Amino acid sequence: GAGVSQSPRYKVAKRGQDVALRCDPISGHVSLFWYQQALGQGPEFLTYFQNEAQLDKSGLPSDRFFAERPEGSVSTLKIQRTQQEDSAVYLCASSRQGGVWEQYFGPGTRLTVT
Amino acid sequence: KNEVEQSPQNLTAQEGEFITINCSYSVGISALHWLQQHPGGGIVSLFMLSSGKKKHGRLIATINIQEKHSSLHITASHPRDSAVYICAGPYSNFGNEKLTFGTGTRLTIIP
Numbered sequence: 350g351a352g353v354s355q356s357p358r359y360k361v362a363k364r365g366q367d368v369a370l371r372c373d374p375i376s377g378h379v380s381l382f383w384y385q386q387a388l389g390q391g392p393e394f395l396t397y398f399q400n401e402a403q404l405d406k407s408g409l410p411s412d413r414f415f416a417e418r419p420e421g422s423v424s425t426l427k428i429q430r431t432q433q434e435d436s437a438v439y440l441c442a443s444s445r446q447g448g449v450w451e452q453y454f455g456p457g458t459r460l461t462v463t
Numbered sequence: 464k465n466e467v468e469q470s471p472q473n474l475t476a477q478e479g480e481f482i483t484i485n486c487s488y489s490v491g492i493s494a495l496h497w498l499q500q501h502p503g504g505g506i507v508s509l510f511m512l513s514s515g516k517k518k519h520g521r522l523i524a525t526i527n528i529q530e531k532h533s534s535l536h537i538t539a540s541h542p543r544d545s546a547v548y549i550c551a552g553p554y555s556n557f558g559n560e561k562l563t564f565g566t567g568t569r570l571t572i573i574p
Contacts (some may be wrong), residue, residue, distance in 0.1 A: 391564035392564050
């Protein structure tokens, strides 16, 4: 499997629970992006890493959202005290290096908060 | 107002028809991506282009940088082409090429 993988594929959380979503980018890809896609909408940017550095987190909707990529490969998006409005598909994408390169998307994690 | 606009929002066509999906953007996008999303959420990158035209099989993408407009064409459409097609572009912002997405065009090809 040379593509971007994400886990879990589906997550149901009760309101108030914390969740952690994992992204394994393509090996060697420098850039990693997280996007949020609400039902019936296009994806929206959350945050961006270049290696382990989080260069932009302007899209994170609140301080309940936190992302990390400590060794510059696998990334985790954590949502604390989940709310119903957090229900969405969370997409991860990686690209070869900094700059404008084709982004390769993972299958997404569908989060449902009940 | 979304800075990346697509039209039409929905398109239904008969198998074999020539399909055109349009994308207009109002910001300084450095390259445009065309993406395909099937039910279930997975996104596949079809094209990334910053000028001219690219072709892959029955898919053709064109872009006019001056007019800030791009089109995706599908020749000899087939039911398996049914999907949501999304255009997206990164701002010309060195160090962060996050994508801004259009709202998508839902294409349905009827056998």
